[in-house]
Amino acid sequence: MLKPIGFWSYTKSDDTSSAGKLSRLRDLVAAEMRQQLGPALQVEIFQDVDAIPTGSEWEKRIRAALAESSFLIPIITPGFFQREWCCREVALFRDLETGLGRADLIFPIHYVNVDHVDGSNPHDCHDREILEFLRTRQWTDFRKLRHRDPQHEDVAVFIEKLVSEICTALRARVPPPAPPPRPSVPEARVALAPRPASPPPPPSATVPLPFWQGGPPPAFASASGRDQFGPWVEFTIQPASGAAVTQRLRWIEPGTFWMGSPEKEPERVEREGPRHRVTLTRGSWLADTACTQALWQAVVAKNPSLFERDAQLPVENVSWHDVQAFLRALEARLPGCRADLPTEAEWEYACRAGTETPFSFGATITPAQVNYDGNYPYAGGTKGLYREETVPVRSLPPNDWGLYEMHGNVWEWCSDGVRVYDGETQLDPRGLGPDEQTVRAVRGGSWYGNAWWARSAYRSGAPPGDAYDALGFRFCLRSS
Numbered sequence: 078m079l080k081p082i083g084f085w086s087y088t089k090s091d092d093t094s095s096a097g098k099l100s101r102l103r104d105l106v107a108a109e110m111r112q113q114l115g116p117a118l119q120v121e122i123f124q125d126v127d128a129i130p131t132g133s134e135w136e137k138r139i140r141a142a143l144a145e146s147s148f149l150i151p152i153i154t155p156g157f158f159q160r161e162w163c164c165r166e167v168a169l170f171r172d173l174e175t176g177l178g179r180a181d182l183i184f185p186i187h188y189v190n191v192d193h194v195d196g197s198n199p200h201d202c203h204d205r206e207i208l209e210f211l212r213t214r215q216w217t218d219f220r221k222l223r224h225r226d227p228q229h230e231d232v233a234v235f236i237e238k239l240v241s242e243i244c245t246a247l248r249a250r251v252p253p254p255a256p257p258p259r260p261s262v263p264e265a266r267v268a269l270a271p272r273p274a275s276p277p278p279p280p281s282a283t284v285p286l287p288f289w290q291g292g293p294p295p296a297f298a299s300a301s302g303r304d305q306f307g308p309w310v311e312f313t314i315q316p317a318s319g320a321a322v323t324q325r326l327r328w329i330e331p332g333t334f335w336m337g338s339p340e341k342e343p344e345r346v347e348r349e350g351p352r353h354r355v356t357l358t359r360g361s362w363l364a365d366t367a368c369t370q371a372l373w374q375a376v377v378a379k380n381p382s383l384f385e386r387d388a389q390l391p392v393e394n395v396s397w398h399d400v401q402a403f404l405r406a407l408e409a410r411l412p413g414c415r416a417d418l419p420t421e422a423e424w425e426y427a428c429r430a431g432t433e434t435p436f437s438f439g440a441t442i443t444p445a446q447v448n449y450d451g452n453y454p455y456a457g458g459t460k461g462l463y464r465e466e467t468v469p470v471r472s473l474p475p476n477d478w479g480l481y482e483m484h485g486n487v488w489e490w491c492s493d494g495v496r497v498y499d500g501e502t503q504l505d506p507r508g509l510g511p512d513e514q515t516v517r518a519v520r521g522g523s524w525y526g527n528a529w530w531a532r533s534a535y536r537s538g539a540p541p542g543d544a545y546d547a548l549g550f551r552f553c554l555r556s557s
Contacts, residue, residue: 078247078248079147079148079177079182079246079247079249079347080147080247080347081110081114081118081119081120081121081231081247081451082121082122082123082144082145082146082147082148083119083121083122083123083146083147083148083149083150083242083243084122084123084142084143084146084148084149084150084166084170084536085103085122085123085124085150085152086149086150086151086152086157086163086166086167086170087099087124087151087157087163088152088154088157088160088163089125089153089155090156090158090188091152092153093155093265095223095362096213098223098227099152099188100124102186102227102236103122103124104148105123105158105227105233105236106150106230106236106239106240107120107121107122107239108242109236109240110122110240110244110462113240113241113244114244114322116313122150123142123145123146125138125142126410126413128224129328134304137450137453137526137527139162139166140169140338141453141527143166143169143170143173144173144346144530144537145346146170146173147182147247147347148182148183148184148243148246148247149166149170149174149183149184150180150184150185150186151163151166151167151183151184151185151186151211152188153185153186153187153188153189153191153211153216153274154188154189154191155189155190155191155194155201156167156189156242157191158194158201158202158204158208159200159201159202159203159237160203160206161204163174163203164203164204164207165204167183167207167210167211168204168207168355168540170182170183171183171210172495172516172537172539172540173348173538173539175494175495175516175538176348176516176536176537176538177347177348177497178497179246179249181246181249182346183211183214184214184239184242184243184247185211185214185215185216185217185219186216186217186219187216187217187218187219187220188219188220189220189223190220194208195208200519202432217238217239219235222235230289231312237420254503262363268449270532284356284444286508288301288308288310288328289307289328289330289360290310295310295311295362295413296412296413296414296555297312297411297412297413297414297554298310298311299311299313299323299375300313300323301447301516304479305479306327306475306477306478306479307327307328307478307479307527308327308328309325309326309327309328309365309479310325310326310328310362310409311323311324311325311326312324312326313338314372314375314376314377314407314410315375316375317378319375320498321375322369322371322372322375322519324364324365324366324369324372325364325365325366326361326362326363326365326553326554327363327365327478327479327480328360328361328362328513329360329361329362329363329423329426329427329478329553330360331356331357331358331359331360332356332357332426333354333355333356333357334354334355334425334426334429334431335347335353335354335355335433335471336352336353336354336422336425336426336498337351337352337353337498338350338352338357338435338532338534339352340352342435342532342534343435343455343456343529344455344529344532345534346535346536348495348498349498349534349535349536350498350499350500351498351500353498353499353501353503354499354502354503355422355426355502355503355504355506356421356502356503356504356505357422357426357505358505359505359555360552360554361417361419361423361554361555362414362554362555363419363423363427363480363551363552363553364479364551364552364553365471365479365480365481366391366470366471366480366482366551367391367392367477367482367486367489367549367550367551368392368403368489368549368551368552369388369389369390369391369392369470369485370387370388370389370390370391370392371388371389372392373392373395374388374405376406376407376410377402377403378401379405380392381393381394381395381399381544382394382546383546384466384467384546387469387474389469389470389471390468390469390470391452391467391470391482391486391487392549392550393467393487393545393546393547393548393549394544394545394546394548395490395544395548395550396541396542396543396544397490397517397539397540397541397543397550398541398546399543400418400490400550400552404416404417404418404552407552411554413556414554414555414556415553415555415556416552416553416554417492417552417553417554418478418491418492418550418551418552418553419491419492419551419553420491420492420493420505420506420507420508420519421491421493421495421496421508421518421536422496422503422505422506422507423553424489424491424518424520424521424551425520425533425534427478428476428480428483428484428520428521428533430476430477430478430480430516431477432476432531432533435455435532435533435534436455436484436531436532436533437476437477437483437484437533438474438476438484441454441455441456441528442455442459442484442485442528442531444461444462444463444464445461445473445532446473446474446484447482447484447486447494447528448464448467448468448472448473448482448485448486448487448523448524449484449485449522449523449524449525449526449527449528449530449531450463450524450525450526450527450528451463451528453526453527453528453529454528455528455529455530455532456529458528464524465524465525465526466524467486467487467547468482468486468524470482470486473485478546481523483521484521484522484524484529484531484532484533485521485522485523485524485531486521486523486524486549487521487523487524487547487548487549488518488519488520488522488523488526488537488547488548488549489519489521489549489550489551490517490518490519490549490550491517491518491519491520492507492509492517492550493507493508493509493517493518494508494509494515494516494518494538495508495516495517495518495536495538496508496518514540515535516538516539516540516541517538517539517540517541518536518537518538518539519538519539519548519551520535522535523547523548524547525547526547
């Protein structure tokens with residue numbers, strides 16, 4: 078069963094106009110849920126009632142509450158569709174719902190008539206797509222009841238029916254939990270030795286060994302070598318003007334790992350489970366940093382980023398579609414390879430770097446290791462520095478495989494969609510949906526996010542057209 082935690086999406090002006098009836102209705106819905114579910118379950122329905130000015134602090138709180146919620150109740154009024162954040166709350170929760178493989182966790186209440194709103198007038202509707210999306214869901218009609226006393230019998234019947242539908246959805250069968258992991262890794266982080274390389278195959282007179290097994294470097298490499306993290310290569314791009322730009326990549330060999338989080342991991346959310354074994358059969362050359370503004374400009378010229386004080390800052394404010402255009406342009410500069418984004422499974426495998434703790438650095442993090450909002454530490458930890466911006470790549474320590482800022486700084490696009498976990502063992506899993514508008518996975522947390530968003534297992538997603546100042550990417554190169 079999903080946790081009985083919900084989000085009450087409404088406009089405060091509607092609550093004020095109704096003399097607080099919307100807030101009272103929310104309280105009655107929560108009370109009825111407690112009746113129907115019993116005292117053993119803790120029911121919560123988040124309602125933004127605090128006087129927090131709209132801004133980054135308010136946005137973080139709203140996003141965090143949505144991420145914890147299992148259902149959404151939008152209060153449909155003309156004012157609802159006129160407010161940007163009401164529409165965004167629906168869009169954000171829709172992505173979370175998709176990530177759970179569900180389409181039954183949004184319960185609109187038609188409170189004030191909106192039959193005249195068709196989305197053609199931007200003054201009437203901030204986001205026509207959200208209007209059309211909500212109309213695909215079953216609305217419960219409260220219009221004739223909104224002027225009645227909250228204790229009226231008809232209101233009680235309405236609430237009982239609504240809550241019954243919500244509880245039915247929450248109780249819907251979900252995948253069974255994964256079997257417990259083998260007790261090979263203790264709770265505390267264990268320092269891991271570099272991954273042993275597979276024994277090289279016998280030399281061939283016609284096919285040279287790959288570089289990571291002692292052969293020559295790939296054709297695109299301008300430099301190569303080995304260090305304490307393993308094999309690395311670099312390529313160099315010469316822009317039309319200015320200095321050449323170099324990017325280092327690390328060989329990520331095939332392997333098997335536990336994907337997702339254990340049920341007892343602090344601050345985990347439902348879509349991170351069931352935890353399951355994943356085997357990746359192909360290796361790739363993964364950039365050791367998020368793509369920098371310097372490299373982006375060397376390949377496609379225009380810099381879309383908000384933070385531009387240093388060319389070594391990660392490029393941000395790029396959509397998934399923007400990234401695809403960049404990758405095709407990069408391929409044209411590099412012979413014999415295919416530029417790609419890692420899948421969500423490949424990304425978590427590389428982020429973990431052999432660990433099973435919440436972070437690759439261990440059980441928790443500090444701002445000295447990860448760029449996140451230090452006002453929101455992990456699992457009750459000590460508050461720390463909030464930088465309020467991105468930092469240049471390689472500013473913070475790498476993980477055990479030599480990859481920098483896999484946690485925090487900018488969210489990173491993945492190539493595929495948000496797969497539904499079923500607890501089964503997976504081989505090269507992909508979560509791609511049926512069309513190019515499928516929500517894509519984004520991973521890693523960011524400079525303005527809570528610490529728990531930066532965990533190795535934390536999952537989020539975004540439509541491929543989205544772009545904002547905390548969203549970047551890290552690419553990989555594969556054999557063409």
